[in-house]
Amino acid sequence: MALNIAVLVKASLDPNMIRTRGDDVDTDSMPLAMSEYDKNAVEAGVQLKEKHGGRVVVVSALTWGPLAKRQREYEQVIREALAMGADEAHVVVDEALVPGDPLATSKALAALLEKLGGFDLVITGEASMDMISSQLGARIAALLGVPFISYARRLELGDGVVTAVRDLEDGYSTVRAKLPAVVSVTGEANKPRIPTLIQIRRAFRKPIKKYSLADLGIEAPSKPRLEELKVIQVKRKNIIIEAENLEQAAEKLIEALEREGVLPKA
Amino acid sequence: MAARVLVAAEKPEQLQGLAGLVKALGAEGEAVALLAAGREEAEKAAYSVFKTLYYVEGGGRLQPCQLHELLEGLYAEHSPVLVVGAATKNLTDALARLSARHNLPMFTEAVSIQLSGDEVTAVRQVLGGRARARLAAKAPAAATVNPAVYAEQAQGLAAGAELAGLRAPAAVLEETGYEPKKREAVDLESAEVVVGVGRGFRRKEDLAMAEELAQLLGGVVGASRPIVADYGWLSEDRWIGISGKKIRPKVYIAIGISGAPQHMAATVDSKIIVAINKDKNAPIFQYADYGVVADLYQFLPVLIKKLRERLGK
Numbered sequence A: 001m002a003l004n005i006a007v008l009v010k011a012s013l014d015p016n017m018i019r020t021r022g023d024d025v026d027t028d029s030m031p032l033a034m035s036e037y038d039k040n041a042v043e044a045g046v047q048l049k050e051k052h053g054g055r056v057v058v059v060s061a062l063t064w065g066p067l068a069k070r071q072r073e074y075e076q077v078i079r080e081a082l083a084m085g086a087d088e089a090h091v092v093v094d095e096a097l098v099p100g101d102p103l104a105t106s107k108a109l110a111a112l113l114e115k116l117g118g119f120d121l122v123i124t125g126e127a128s129m130d131m132i133s134s135q136l137g138a139r140i141a142a143l144l145g146v147p148f149i150s151y152a153r154r155l156e157l158g159d160g161v162v163t164a165v166r167d168l169e170d171g172y173s174t175v176r177a178k179l180p181a182v183v184s185v186t187g188e189a190n191k192p193r194i195p196t197l198i199q200i201r202r203a204f205r206k207p208i209k210k211y212s213l214a215d216l217g218i219e220a221p222s223k224p225r226l227e228e229l230k231v232i233q234v235k236r237k238n239i240i241i242e243a244e245n246l247e248q249a250a251e252k253l254i255e256a257l258e259r260e261g262v263l264p265k266a
Numbered sequence B: 001m002a003a004r005v006l007v008a009a010e011k012p013e014q015l016q017g018l019a020g021l022v023k024a025l026g027a028e029g030e031a032v033a034l035l036a037a038g039r040e041e042a043e044k045a046a047y048s049v050f051k052t053l054y055y056v057e058g059g060g061r062l063q064p065c066q067l068h069e070l071l072e073g074l075y076a077e078h079s080p081v082l083v084v085g086a087a088t089k090n091l092t093d094a095l096a097r098l099s100a101r102h103n104l105p106m107f108t109e110a111v112s113i114q115l116s117g118d119e120v121t122a123v124r125q126v127l128g129g130r131a132r133a134r135l136a137a138k139a140p141a142a143a144t145v146n147p148a149v150y151a152e153q154a155q156g157l158a159a160g161a162e163l164a165g166l167r168a169p170a171a172v173l174e175e176t177g178y179e180p181k182k183r184e185a186v187d188l189e190s191a192e193v194v195v196g197v198g199r200g201f202r203r204k205e206d207l208a209m210a211e212e213l214a215q216l217l218g219g220v221v222g223a224s225r226p227i228v229a230d231y232g233w234l235s236e237d238r239w240i241g242i243s244g245k246k247i248r249p250k251v252y253i254a255i256g257i258s259g260a261p262q263h264m265a266a267t268v269d270s271k272i273i274v275a276i277n278k279d280k281n282a283p284i285f286q287y288a289d290y291g292v293v294a295d296l297y298q299f300l301p302v303l304i305k306k307l308r309e310r311l312g313k
């Protein structure tokens, strides 16, 4: 069976590169990067393709502005997924989805998936690294009316059925669902490959198609208002212990902890 | 019969925090609760802030699709303005499905929720836990919360909710296997000293050094996500981070941990943070009070020896 797999890839704000204006996070000047666990989603899709044949399609919605200056950045994120082995990409770019919210974004992505049609499997990450909402997969499955398997750390296909091991708080649950289905994978599902230079170059020949909400035949969905986005300030002393040797470093550290009153008394 | 708030939990202890939330919202007596467990479990958590506490006849572990079905029934019956689940993986999944079906906004792991008129305001941590977002939407809305956040409001709650049994709906997904995870009796959240281990440790056996250090200081060993989830070297109870446990010790000693925001966000309430890392540019040093730039394999034996001398052990 030639598989038709969609992977959902988000161009996320990079939490390691926070930019601020006063206490406010300045999202407009933060760089975008592929959401960490979406790399696991792409890897899972490409591995299934390698095993069973078929194609992997990247599906994405741009949810951070300003849209006018984000073109190069999000294309770079999408190209990274293509370089990992995906075949083509489809992206929704529409002012109505900025800033993103799972309520609105899921409707756009579900509409795009429906328009493209015929997917056996849709794979998402367990959570996006910027918004950490863990909702998109479940919402899309519900909107498409297909089964959803969340937090999969192993994933296998056979005979029109997907089998997955769900990684839960108290245990591992193995479940089966008929295709088509939506699955979210955890960061432990696999080791995402790092594309070679040749693969990166080849990715430039793979198509990226853009859509507005009007192209998808849907209206701007409602979504919550993002009223405030403030950085959490933590003040630390940031003292690096300078010492001649390890003995001295250990002594200085112990003295510091005694001064702070956090060591048990001798 | 309408109820303003519908809450859902998988375990009775989660209901305590959710009851605290109901109180904080001023919705006492206007809330109903679902516990995805049997009657005996429900009796342990039948707080009177709930008009009705629904349990599942025969109990058992429910799949997200079953939790969703149960929530659909209760949502239709009570038309709540707010649906809140404990932020477990299964309930996050089930609530997101409910939200999609009913066009609800959903606030995952909200640290505060306010209801005023038909507006719901929620605060949640985003960007790996480094920033706080305030979001507002028209009710009805859904959210998940870490019940521990509302534990204080739950002090001295009275019992008295009416119990009602529900039949578990059939599961769409077939479960073909279940393997429970090992648990240890460690309490990271209230430990006064926590020694954190990360990928700087090369072998599981090497964690013995961290264990020795923790014992000397009367503390416990915790870990970054890869040590627990990827390598399985330590149990889930020791996982520190936004997807694990939040700690608030007097001192947190992070060893061979790079300082990813998703890890550090759960350590902000530590009084003092010490970082030991061989890379002087590791982000962890920005989050630390005291940093030692050293190879843990060389430094830990020396530190342990010096501490022994100092503590007379």
Ligand SMILES: Cc1cc2nc3c(=O)[nH]c(=O)nc-3n(C[C@H](O)[C@H](O)[C@H](O)COP(=O)(O)OP(=O)(O)OC[C@H]3O[C@@H](n4cnc5c(N)ncnc54)[C@H](O)[C@@H]3O)c2cc1C
Pocket: A036, A037, A127, A128, A129, A132, B197, B198, B199, B200, B201, B223, B224, B225, B226, B227, B239, B240, B241, B242, B243, B244, B255, B256, B257, B258, B259, B260, B261, B262, B263, B276, B277, B278, B279, B282, B294, B295, B296, B297
């Ligand atoms: C949605 C999401 C949720 C997440 N949730 C969590 C979470 O709850 N908890 C969590 O921890 N992570 C979480 N992560 C993962 C997080 O981003 C990091 O990948 C992870 O914390 C890194 O773990 P680490 O510091 O042990 O490993 P690394 O980042 O690999 O760091 C290892 C460090 O050890 C140092 N080192 C190596 N050898 C030595 C030596 N001999 N001596 C001294 N130092 C040495 C290195 O310099 C390096 O700094 C999450 C990520 C995402 C996207």
Ligand SMILES: Nc1ncnc2c1ncn2[C@@H]1O[C@H](COP(=O)(O)O)[C@@H](O)[C@H]1O
Pocket: A008, A009, A010, A011, A035, A037, A038, A041, A059, A060, A061, A062, A063, A100, A102, A105, A109, A123, A124, A125, A126, A127, A128, A131, A132, A133, A134, A135, A136, A137
């Ligand atoms: N804007 C987006 N475009 C494409 N995929 C997305 C987008 N937002 C979220 N996803 C997918 O849904 C997963 C969960 O995201 P979230 O619900 O935001 O935590 C991510 O890991 C992605 O696979």
